[in-house]
Amino acid sequence: MLQYSKLRFIFGDQLNASHSWFKESSQDDILYVIAELSQETEYVKHHLQKVVAFFAAMENFASALTRAGFHVLHLNLDDTKKDPDLVSLLTRLARLYQCDCIEYQFPDEYRLKHQLEQFAINSDFTVYGIDTEHFLLPFDEINHYFKYDKHVKMEFFYRAMRKRFNILMTGNNQPYGGQWNFDQDNRNKLKQSDLAHIPDAKCFTNDVSSIVERLNRHAVNTFGKCNNTLLWPTTRAQAKQLLEHFCENLLAHFGQFQDAMTCQSKQQWTLYHSRLSFALNTKMLHPMHVIQRVLHEFKTRPDDINLAQVEGFIRQILGWREYVRGIYWRNMPAYAEKNHLVAKRDLPHFFWHAKTKMNCMHHAIEQSLETAYAHHIQRLMITGNFCLLSGIDPNQVEQWYLGVYIDAIEWVEMPNTRGMSQFADGGLIATKPYTASGNYINKMSDYCKGCHYNVKEKSQHTACPFNSLYWHFMLQHEQQFTKNPRIAMLYKNWQKQDSTQQDAILKRAQWCLDNINEL
Numbered sequence: 001m002l003q004y005s006k007l008r009f010i011f012g013d014q015l016n017a018s019h020s021w022f023k024e025s026s027q028d029d030i031l032y033v034i035a036e037l038s039q040e041t042e043y044v045k046h047h048l049q050k051v052v053a054f055f056a057a058m059e060n061f062a063s064a065l066t067r068a069g070f071h072v073l074h075l076n077l078d079d080t081k082k083d084p085d086l087v088s089l090l091t092r093l094a095r096l097y098q099c100d101c102i103e104y105q106f107p108d109e110y111r112l113k114h115q116l117e118q119f120a121i122n123s124d125f126t127v128y129g130i131d132t133e134h135f136l137l138p139f140d141e142i143n144h145y146f147k148y149d150k151h152v153k154m155e156f157f158y159r160a161m162r163k164r165f166n167i168l169m170t171g172n173n174q175p176y177g178g179q180w181n182f183d184q185d186n187r188n189k190l191k192q193s194d195l196a197h198i199p200d201a202k203c204f205t206n207d208v209s210s211i212v213e214r215l216n217r218h219a220v221n222t223f224g225k226c227n228n229t230l231l232w233p234t235t236r237a238q239a240k241q242l243l244e245h246f247c248e249n250l251l252a253h254f255g256q257f258q259d260a261m262t263c264q265s266k267q268q269w270t271l272y273h274s275r276l277s278f279a280l281n282t283k284m285l286h287p288m289h290v291i292q293r294v295l296h297e298f299k300t301r302p303d304d305i306n307l308a309q310v311e312g313f314i315r316q317i318l319g320w321r322e323y324v325r326g327i328y329w330r331n332m333p334a335y336a337e338k339n340h341l342v343a344k345r346d347l348p349h350f351f352w353h354a355k356t357k358m359n360c361m362h363h364a365i366e367q368s369l370e371t372a373y374a375h376h377i378q379r380l381m382i383t384g385n386f387c388l389l390s391g392i393d394p395n396q397v398e399q400w401y402l403g404v405y406i407d408a409i410e411w412v413e414m415p416n417t418r419g420m421s422q423f424a425d426g427g428l429i430a431t432k433p434y435t436a437s438g439n440y441i442n443k444m445s446d447y448c449k450g451c452h453y454n455v456k457e458k459s460q461h462t463a464c465p466f467n468s469l470y471w472h473f474m475l476q477h478e479q480q481f482t483k484n485p486r487i488a489m490l491y492k493n494w495q496k497q498d499s500t501q502q503d504a505i506l507k508r509a510q511w512c513l514d515n516i517n518e519l
């Protein structure tokens with residue numbers, strides 16, 4: 001049996017070959033461990049593609065490290081079936097290989113950070129962690145930008161990050177193009193004529209049959225669809241191909257249509273979105289590499305790509321992604337318990353099978369179950385909006401989002417769901433709840449065409465449920481929301497309606513809530 005002085009554990013979302021660990025000259029006495037663990041398949045019910053993608057990427061990363069000359073131990077579920085959790089695995093391996101020290105990169109989920117910190121306190125081994133070297137804002141600087149249980153405006157954080165890294169800035173520390181944010185230019189609906197010009201989605205055909213078989217054999221409880229091939233990138237090379245596809249074919253129209261939705265095209269189901277979040281969140285791609293690649297495309301194709309497209313994309317990487325991570329770590333673990341609106345209703349059954357007469361919900365959920373993906377407006381303004389208006393328990397909403405989406409890791413999923421989508425944090429992220437009636441969905445999509453419900457109706461039995469649920473929600477929380485200057489004016493629209501119409505709308509809303517699983 002070989003002996004090593006150090007055991008270094010690599011989580012499935014730490015597949016970063018550029019980490020300083022791998023730049024050290026002396027590696028003979030170091031064993032790198034990458035392991036499939038039942039603990040990581042059981043803390044929430046995951047989409048099958050999500051588990052498969054992580055396991056495939058982990059296996060490929062282990063193989064790449066081995067080819068590069070590192071000592072790597074890759075363990076699958078067969079190898080770890082007797083290890084009930086991570087601590088048990090690390091203890092067993094450290095003893096087996098007679099290691100004195102166990103090192104790890106800081107996990108991006110609170111539960112894992114807490115688990116390893118407790119292990120370090122109680123272990124006979126020397127156990128310590130170091131930075132993942134992935135995020136642009138160092139972990140130990142989060143407290144400089146965020147205060148516990150206090151709202152921090154994302155726009156101000158984003159501007160600070162632009163200045164810090166000199167991204168889209170002029171020499172006098174002003175934003176390139178004269179303004180910081182082009183969000184108002186990025187809200188166009190796709191017209192019928194636009195659909196024919198959307199490039200086909202870039203998909204891969206990774207053979208994952210052995211992983212699917214292994215998951216079935218170990219009776220891992222999953223949901224969603226997956227055949228024996230996986231469309232998602234599972235290597236850095238594939239992740240870079242996806243980035244190139246985005247820059248060359250999609251970036252020119254990304255911002256223009258980043259809020260648009262359609263159910264008409266199966267081949268172009270990703271529209272102009274990059275779908276790089278899985279590669280980023282597993283750290284196969286570094287955020288600054290992505291930003292610089294996009295900036296390079298902007299500089300070399302000024303006639304095709306305008307500033308609004310580039311700024312809109314970079315804001316998601318440099319601004320929003322770093323922002324929600326800061327909110328998460330500055331407010332955990334209390335953030336995980338927030339339920340500001342005291343929402344208690346159970347998640348409807350159709351979230352697990354997409355069988356609903358609401359066309360927008362059917363399409364967004366069906367796409368999620370088929371591909372483990374939906375873009376941010378589908379998540380925020382379709383499924384998230386419905387859950388918010390219906391008063392669904394944010395714990396159940398959060399578990400569904402964390403399980404269904406391939407890019408969902410708690411640090412990014414929880415603030416997006418509990419904060420931005422469900423307003424359960426009371427405004428730590430969003431300055432108002434993101435709610436909308438069917439009118440918004442009709443404006444930004446073609447979902448309403450051919451729907452069982454009529455988006456123009458409010459109180460009839462065929463009326464779009466979003467219309468009555470919207471007013472039911474707004475009135476339920478009127479005392480709180482009328483104090484919000486971004487919302488207060490909306491109540492005047494309600495007051496203009498006669499009492500008979502108001503009663504009919506609220507009656508329709510109550511019927512929808514009482515029969516939510518039948519919608």
